[in-house]
Amino acid sequence: xxxxxxxxxxxxxxxxxVLRAHTQADALGRLYELYYERVFRFCVHRLFNKEIAEDVxxxxxLEVARGIRRFAGRTEQDFxxxxxxxxxxxxxxxxxxxxxxxxxxxxxxGSVRACHSxxxxxxxxxxxxxxxxxxxxxxxxxxxxxxxxENLSYEQIAQILNVKDATLRVxxxxxxxxxxxxxxxxxxxxx
Amino acid sequence: MFKNEADFEKLVxxxxxxxxxxxxxxxxxxxxxxxxxxxxxxxSQKTTTPFxxxxxxxxxxxxxxxxxxxAVVTAVLIGLNFLGSPLGTTPTFAQVxxxxxxxxxxxxxxxIGEQGSxxxxxxxxxxxxxxxxxxxxxGEAIIIxxxxxxxxxxxxxxxxxxxxxxxxxxxxxxxxxxxxxLITRLQSKPDFQAENRGAQEIQGRDxxxxxxxAGNETITIWADAKTALPVRIExxxxxxxxxxxxxxxxxxxxxxxxxxxxxxxxxxxxxxxIDFSKSSESAFIETLRIWAEIIEEGQFPDSxxxxxxxxxxxxxxxxxxxxGLTDQQQTEVAMRWGQGLVFIRFFKGQGQWHYxxxxxxxGDGSKPIFWYQPKDSQTWRVIYGDLSAKDVAPENLPQ
Numbered sequence: 001x002x003x004x005x006x007x008x009x010x011x012x013x014x015x016x017x018v019l020r021a022h023t024q025a026d027a028l029g030r031l032y033e034l035y036y037e038r039v040f041r042f043c044v045h046r047l048f049n050k051e052i053a054e055d056v057x058x059x060x061x062l063e064v065a066r067g068i069r070r071f072a073g074r075t076e077q078d079f080x081x082x083x084x085x086x087x088x089x090x091x092x093x094x095x096x097x098x099x100x101x102x103x104x105x106x107x108x109x110g111s112v113r114a115c116h117s118x119x120x121x122x123x124x125x126x127x128x129x130x131x132x133x134x135x136x137x138x139x140x141x142x143x144x145x146x147x148x149x150e151n152l153s154y155e156q157i158a159q160i161l162n163v164k165d166a167t168l169r170v171x172x173x174x175x176x177x178x179x180x181x182x183x184x185x186x187x188x189x190x191x
Numbered sequence: 192m193f194k195n196e197a198d199f200e201k202l203v204x205x206x207x208x209x210x211x212x213x214x215x216x217x218x219x220x221x222x223x224x225x226x227x228x229x230x231x232x233x234x235s236q237k238t239t240t241p242f243x244x245x246x247x248x249x250x251x252x253x254x255x256x257x258x259x260x261x262a263v264v265t266a267v268l269i270g271l272n273f274l275g276s277p278l279g280t281t282p283t284f285a286q287v288x289x290x291x292x293x294x295x296x297x298x299x300x301x302x303i304g305e306q307g308s309x310x311x312x313x314x315x316x317x318x319x320x321x322x323x324x325x326x327x328x329x330g331e332a333i334i335i336x337x338x339x340x341x342x343x344x345x346x347x348x349x350x351x352x353x354x355x356x357x358x359x360x361x362x363x364x365x366x367x368x369x370x371x372x373l374i375t376r377l378q379s380k381p382d383f384q385a386e387n388r389g390a391q392e393i394q395g396r397d398x399x400x401x402x403x404x405a406g407n408e409t410i411t412i413w414a415d416a417k418t419a420l421p422v423r424i425e426x427x428x429x430x431x432x433x434x435x436x437x438x439x440x441x442x443x444x445x446x447x448x449x450x451x452x453x454x455x456x457x458x459x460x461x462x463x464x465i466d467f468s469k470s471s472e473s474a475f476i477e478t479l480r481i482w483a484e485i486i487e488e489g490q491f492p493d494s495x496x497x498x499x500x501x502x503x504x505x506x507x508x509x510x511x512x513x514x515g516l517t518d519q520q521q522t523e524v525a526m527r528w529g530q531g532l533v534f535i536r537f538f539k540g541q542g543q544w545h546y547x548x549x550x551x552x553x554g555d556g557s558k559p560i561f562w563y564q565p566k567d568s569q570t571w572r573v574i575y576g577d578l579s580a581k582d583v584a585p586e587n588l589p590q
Contacts (some may be wrong), residue, residue, distance in 0.1 A: 044210040054216045065227040070514040148203040162517035
């Protein structure tokens with residue numbers, strides 16, 4: 001009960017925080033503290049290179065600084081959705097260049113390792129999977145990152161990407177089908 | 192190979208990715224961000240939007256229709272307001288209104304604002320439906336159905352059809368029906384006064400001019416001197432000037448142009464409704480907040496008159512883009528903005544309202560921006576630049 005009350009108070013304070021951040025630097029600074037790590041982690045999971053992730057994260061928060069006065073959202077959740085949407089756009093803009101894509105592929109292959117399976121999960125060939133993810137449309141890549149790397153709920157992703165929940169679920173189903181198909185092709189080529 | 196979503200989740204969870212942030216980057220970026228935030232505060236006071244940029248934004252935007260739909264909703268109120276006013280009758284005046292009493296269809300232009308900067312809305316009326324043309328919405332068909340209490344906006348270029356509900360409307364049918372009811376009702380009133388001002392030429396036609404006054408309102412009607420057909424009606428109140436021009440009655444229209452069905456294959460969207468029965472100060476304050484914060488970049492508009500409202504679509508659209516709103520948020524904001532306007536369109540206070548927000552920045556609690564006297568109240572309500580509202584004695588009202 002006390003915990004629930006504390007959460008409500010915290011939520012109310014946070015809601016006021018977004019409105020105050022329109023005009024007050026300290027409120028914006030507080031929002032930054034709350035979201036820096038989430039945005040940075042999203043960028044790392046999207047780009048698999050910490051340096052590039054830092055650059056993109058910088059771009060995100062500078063855009064926030066320029067746009068916060070006109071931001072119409074009122075709650076912390078509105079702010080979170082807005083920030084994620086900016087981060088998704090900036091990461092997509094980065095990846096769109098083919099040259100950068102190749103670099104990302106090479107980086108991702110080296111920087112990430114998969115631990116051995118302790119259950120009945122399938123074996124993972126990470127570089128192949130990442131190459132397959134990069135073949136998806138940018139928006140679909142964002143969905144993969146938000147859903148499977150950031151573990152956000154369907155509801156929140158739908159709000160960030162401004163799509164219907166049901167549509168998102170169907171899209172995820174199709175994305176996984178596509179990834180399976182890409183992986184199958186990669187396996188056949190290898191064989 | 193993974194089999195399903197749960198499988199894929201497990202697969203990703205086994206990845207070891209170093210996503211630990213660098214403290215130096217975090218601190219530097221914080222400083223940089225706050226510096227940009229402070230610079231933006233200074234720049235935003237100086238920034239103006241070149242017309243070309245505005246126009247490009249409008250043309251590219253997929254959301255123009257949302258803001259425009261709100262303008263259309265407001266335009267509905269213009270008609271209602273206009274026709275809700277008293278008219279007079281004399282033997283000559285009876286001749287003038289006869290075509291209105293007999294008409295089944297009508298075509299007219301509604302002009303809002305002072306001459307020279309007028310906004311023109313063209314209406315074609317058939318039964319309970321109006322087919323409306325609004326400036327800035329070229330290529331879009333707007334049908335208003337008073338029976339269904341809905342507006343349908345069809346964008347043929349984008350193949351979209353958007354419905355907006357009009358909840359809480361009084362029991363109205365259309366202009367012609369309204370005029371008919373109004374004239375019949377007023378003809379039985381003993382206290383009306385109408386003045387014949389003689390002849391005047393408008394648009395190359397010799398017209399007879401009738402002026403009817405009641406309370407704060409003045410209505411002027413021009414009728415063709417030869418045919419006695421009304422060609423123009425003008426209504427002036429303390430807060431607006433609306434004219435009804437180029438009136439024609441019993442025009443032959445193609446009925447299919449008034450259909451409320453979305454064409455086959457079009458994407459249909461229902462964006463909710465505006466409730467005209469709800470008219471509150473708090474809803475109006477929210478409208479002012481949206482106006483200053485999103486549309487005018489932190490400053491209250493120069494004017495909140497109807498002509499500004501009807502022309503606001505493009506500016507609203509641009510503001511929404513700047514604010515980085517999602518489609519859903521844009522719709523909600525546009526509807527909230529429209530809902531609050533009901534307060535001034537169906538103003539229920541005593542006398543008139545006053546607006547003085549020109550040049551006032553949002554958040555400036557020292558400057559009054561709007562005041563009015565609620566019905567049966569001895570004091571006035573004053574809304575300030577920080578959107579607080581207080582009761583104020585008449586002697587302490589802003590000058």
